[in-house]
Amino acid sequence: MTKLTFIAFDGATFEVEAENGSTVMENAIRNGVPGIEAECGGACACATCHVYVDEEWTDVVGQPEAMEEDMLDFAYEVQPNSRLSCQIRVREELDGLVVRVPERQA
């Protein structure tokens, strides 16, 4: 199990135990983190699971692939640390990962 922390836009913090191999988005939905909509269910087709990866974690999490970059064009307030949470797979190295939810999804 890997610990993830979601910080909602209003500052509320959600600490969750995530299974390796699941996606960060799935853990947000399962734990009712507000502001993650994930309309397309994780197919990288809606950009409504946008998160900001905490600066300390951007290197470990890595950069989006081309398809995700394309989809990020549709997200709101995209920053260099923006990711679509359905495209981040939970793995051991991510233990302690912190992601922030933007003000709104597209």
Added chain:
Amino acid sequence: MTQVTKTDVLIVGAGPVGLFAVFELGLLDLKCHLIDILDRPGGQCAELYPEKPIYDIPALPVVSGQELVDRLMEQIRPFDPQFTFSRIVASLERLPDGGFRVTTDEGEAFEAKVVVIAAGGGSFQPKRPPIPGIEAYEGKSVFYAVRRMEAFRGEDLLIVGGGDSALDWTLNLQPVARRLTLVHRRPEFRAAPDSVNKMLALKEAGKIDFQVGQVKALTGENGMLKSATVKGPQDEVEIACTRLLPFFGLTMKLGPVAEWGINLNENLIPVDTEKFETSEPGIFAIGDINHYPGKLKLILSGFHEAALMAQAAKRIVHPNEKVVFQYTTSSTSLQKKLGVLD
């Protein structure tokens, strides 16, 4: 008098379920006309995930969204369905004789004995970009589509986006605009490489400007734009413009379906599970748009719904004909309709 197109069954939505309905209705000798706001068939499969694999279509272990649509189009070809694309079905009313009249946003009129609503998650409509106060400019100086290029002649145009629509309109409107600036959040584009190269050539030649960044704010008066603030990687720039065309993709909105006097429940249309008929006799709802106990929003379920709906539609359109249950494998009359009998 506007011209009226007559058909047996008018289908609202050309997603996978609307398309397959043509097949089931066609086997029963019913002619179909489909209307969709998109410019091509396929609904979500074509618009949202054309290249992604689907694994749960019976007997097709894997098929991409677009391939499924192509195969459906091939399957229904013998029934010669008619399509009206790039139109939203705006109104639906019952005629005194029991049929229906359907009109589009462009005023085209259709008359049908039966209406099938296969509107899925709703009609695809352009996404509004997250720019504060943009609503005030919409329809006056901010447009999400280009109906007439002339409307942009002599204007200072700002086009936002990195997909095919943004690039195509940049290329097409450059000659008519006074000045054209393309804004995109990054220097890479989703659009076809050929259009990107053409756009870059125009930029090299000084015929357009390209700015990396995201539009943060608009300035103007009474709905008429004066300039836009674009936040780039380093700093903010103010770009003078009189027209803005944002291309941020499409989103699904229920749209006019809510105004047709049919009972709705949380934006879905409740139906029975024998005929998939709505609260209005003669109006059916199949696919993602309907709801009944146990409903699953799967293409598979929509196909089943189409088959049962067709039986009920047949009885309305041809009340005096007896419907005989037949298999396509063995019925020569069905095979004749499919054009496979020589």
